Amino acid sequence: MELKGARSLFELEDIYGIRVLVSQIQEVYAALEVMSEAFPGYLDHDYIKTPKTRPDKPALKGKSLRLLQFIAYKDGIPFEIQITTHEYHRNNEALHRQYHAEKYG
Numbered sequence: 221m222e223l224k225g226a227r228s229l230f231e232l233e234d235i236y237g238i239r240v241l242v243s244q245i246q247e248v249y250a251a252l253e254v255m256s257e258a259f260p261g262y263l264d265h266d267y268i269k270t271p272k273t274r275p276d277k278p279a280l281k282g283k284s285l286r287l288l289q290f291i292a293y294k295d296g297i298p299f300e301i302q303i304t305t306h307e308y309h310r311n312n313e314a315l316h317r318q319y320h321a322e323k324y325g
Contacts, residue, residue, distance in 0.1 A: 236299035239287075241306050251303045252288055259301075261292035268304075287312060 240251050248268060255261075265272070267287050287304035304312065 236297070237302065238299070239302040239304065239309070241304060241309050243306060245305060248288055248303050248305060252290060255290055255292060255301050255303070259292035259294060261290055261298075261301075263288065264291045264300075265289040268308075 240255070242248055242251055245268060252263065256263075265288070267289070271286055286308040287302045290301040290303065291298055292301055293299075
């Protein structure tokens with residue numbers, strides 16, 4: 221298991237996560253509003269307005285991750301909510317597979 225910067229399991233911040241898929245970009249922001257009313261939290265990243273590119277990964281050919289990342293809390297426990305469109309989800313998953321193939325062979 222890779223801890224991605226954490227020194228122990230007890231330092232992990234977002235153990236749980238969900239991904240919400242919608243049809244259109246406008247619905248992404250509507251879903252964010254619903255989630256932020258339902259759970260205390262904050263918008264961690266808006267990769268739709270500012271796509272996450274990986275210039276250090278030439279195999280990705282400038283493609284970018286497109287989603288909203290909202291960190292929410294339930295009973296004091298943080299969890300990550302990713303909100304994106306079906307189309308961006310397919311692209312994000314393809315990028316993820318490509319990244320892992322490049323990293324792990």
